[in-house]
Amino acid sequence: MPAIHEPKLMSGNANPILASAVARRMSMHRGVNVGLVDARVERFNDGEIFVEVFENVRGEDMFILQPTSNPANDNLMELLIMADALRRSSAARITAVIPYFGYARQDRRTKARTPISAKLVANMMVTAGIERILTMDLHAAQIQGFFDIPVDNLYAAPVFALDIEHQFKGRLKDVTVISPDVGGVARARELAKRIGVQLAIVDKRREKPGEVAEMTVIGDVKGKTCIIVDDICDTAGTLCKAAEVLMEQGAKEVHSYITHGVLSGPAVDRITKSVMKSLVITDTIQATEPVKAAKNIRIVPTAPIFAQAILNIWNGTSVSSLFETETLHPIYEGTYARF
Incomplete structure (x- = not known):
């Protein structure tokens, strides 16, 4: 497998402002420019989603930043199709950074003949080629167990x-x-x-x-x-x-x-x-x-904590260290002074 040199960040249309902020924070930490991957995520006239990646991503460690918020179905499909495009382009690893995990409120059967939609969404993500999930404050912690891949749940x-x-x-x-x-x-x-x-x-x-x-x-x-x-x-x-x-x-x-x-x-x-x-x-x-x-x-802002979490995943270091307030003091330096 080719060596992985730098993390690469890709964004859908759900929250490009946060994606750009995360990229800026990663650039600051790395000392090199970490820009968003050049790609287009568009829709045909009938609403079908089309993704095209304009950069070579073969052997790269890819991070897709895409909350599955309103419109939840469109944003979810964007995420799945972006993951499929990267997998078919021979990316080394695909991590879905999902700041807000939609369908998390449907995590169990509350009455007869109802779905467990959170499990269905988990299955879809894995099938699309996603190999790791990074999210924040899952509505139900047990959703981590719906995946057979690593899930890092950050806390606000x-x-x-x-x-x-x-x-x-x-x-x-x-x-x-x-x-x-x-x-x-x-x-x-x-x-x-x-x-x-x-x-x-x-x-x-x-x-x-x-x-x-x-x-x-x-x-x-x-x-x-x-x-x-x-x-x-x-x-x-x-x-x-x-x-x-x-x-x-x-x-x-x-x-x-x-x-x-x-x-x-x-x-x-x-x-x-x-x-x-x-x-x-x-x-x-x-x-x-x-x-x-x-x-x-x-x-x-959540860009500082997400940027650091992405770098920790890329480096193979601890994500749980970000659960501690003291760890976040230097990350949020300039936002909140040390008390």
């Missing part, structure tokens, strides 16, 4: 911890981290432990999907600055309702830190009009113009 918690320590410097003693449901307690507890604060839970009951019937706060939030932590915010109904309940229970103010800002339908309008002082999301999903314009939505 260390990045959020840096941001919280910066934004709430001198006020951390008044902060309480909130899990918006019982299922997210582990994620919220991890962040609370990192920044050394207390944890509370909002217990919710649903009458039917998409509607929340009742919410109860478990823990003391009176006079506290509450930070709701979750992996996905879709229509923001649950999130805004949880913020209202916390304020009714005596919270001083409410902020939210969400990894993947899906923000579909009425989400942005709800957030803008809600009692939340701020919603912080990452750029795993490319922000729409309404999201960018919203006065109480802020975006933190």
